[in-house]
Amino acid sequence: MSDFEAIGKEFVEFYYRTFDADRSGLSPLYRDMSMMSWEGVPFQGANNILEKLASLPFQRVAHKITTIDVQPSLPGITAAVIVVTGQLLVDEETKPQQYTQMFQLVEDNGYFIYNDVFRLNYA
Numbered sequence: 001m002s003d004f005e006a007i008g009k010e011f012v013e014f015y016y017r018t019f020d021a022d023r024s025g026l027s028p029l030y031r032d033m034s035m036m037s038w039e040g041v042p043f044q045g046a047n048n049i050l051e052k053l054a055s056l057p058f059q060r061v062a063h064k065i066t067t068i069d070v071q072p073s074l075p076g077i078t079a080a081v082i083v084v085t086g087q088l089l090v091d092e093e094t095k096p097q098q099y100t101q102m103f104q105l106v107e108d109n110g111y112f113i114y115n116d117v118f119r120l121n122y123a
Contacts (some may be wrong), residue, residue: 008070008082011105016063018086029113036116049116058090078107079114085121096123 018025030036030046043049043073055064065086073081088100097120 002073004080005070007105007111009068011053011103011111012065012068012082012084015103020061021055023056024050026050026053029111030116031112031114034113034116036113036118038118039120043082060091062089064088064096073104074106082107084087097121 015026015029027046027050030049032045034044034046034049036043036049036052037117038052041083043052063086067083067085069083071081073079079080082105084101085102086099088099089096100119100121102114102117105111106114
């Protein structure tokens with residue numbers, strides 16, 4: 001279990017550091033079979049997912065991770081489910097928005113994101 005936790009934490013740190021600096025740098029993490037749901041809207045395939053991320057209506061973003069939960073998944077293959085909660089600040093905003101994001105990583109010549117679900121948490 002600890003290997004999955006280490007992989008999950010390393011992945012999350014890399015993902016948000018890259019997302020905040022240059023979203024196009026996330027391209028190696030997605031494949032044609034990858035699926036993402038962004039605020040309930042589904043996208044499939046690396047190109048569609050990266051187009052969505054590039055089209056987000058903000059120039060700057062900073063993620064602050066609150067929690068990371070990692071569990072192994074899919075018996076018979078190396079895979080992990082990661083759930084992240086946190087806060088994000090976009091552009092000139094001073095009040096952070098709460099978010100939850102879930103990833104399912106699958107190992108295939110390195111890890112890739114098979115599932116990605118993002119939701120803002122509204123009070």
